[in-house]
Amino acid sequence: MGASEGPDVAAMRAYADELRETFTRLQDEGLELHAKARAVQVTETSRDGLVSVTVGPRGDLIRLDLDPRIYRRPDARALADTIAETAHRAAAAAQERVMEIFEPVIPPDQFKAHLEGDVEAVMARLIDDMGGDR
Known part of the structure; x- marks a missing residue:
């Protein structure tokens, strides 16, 4: 992590890396x-x-x-x-x-929220995973 990067940027990078890894596994x-x-x-x-x-x-x-x-x-x-x-x-x-x-590529609670069309739960999970506040 560079000197100018704060914890939010580091968390975002870690989350992006996790998304990239998940996407690769899905592919x-x-x-x-x-x-x-x-x-x-x-x-x-x-x-x-x-x-x-x-x-x-x-x-x-x-x-x-x-x-x-x-x-x-x-x-x-x-x-x-x-x-x-x-x-x-x-x-x-x-x-x-x-x-x-x-389950090996998508957490069950996240997948269930998608299947049920629970947009609020999906967005809350995304915001939480990104370490952000809304």
């Missing part, structure tokens, strides 16, 4: 990680075992299986709620799996 590993993430499929079964939902990496529905025993209790609202709850659990598990895949 090196990105295609493989992306392929792994795109291949994610998660299947969850309802608590009563009558509904099975398979989703892709973004929580998109791939398959829905209903056990014929659902007709023994014809309650459309309960069935819809069971399907929705099971699909939500599957989507959350898929999101966790994708975050695990990218």
Whole structure:
């Protein structure tokens, strides 16, 4: 660090170096990680075992299986709620799996904030990492 550089400049340089290193790792590993993430499929079964939902990496529905025993209790609202709850659990598990895949290059909390569109959390993290105040 030069004589004219203060701690803020040193922190900014360290952060820039960290970003450069992360970017390089993303370039090196990105295609493989992306392929792994795109291949994610998660299947969850309802608590009563009558509904099975398979989703892709973004929580998109791939398959829905209903056990014929659902007709023994014809309650459309309960069935819809069971399907929705099971699909939500599957989507959350898929999101966790994708975050695990990218964990070597992107911290999970940062990745989750991006996935959830939490701009405030992303910006707060960026400001914090840069050692700045806002």
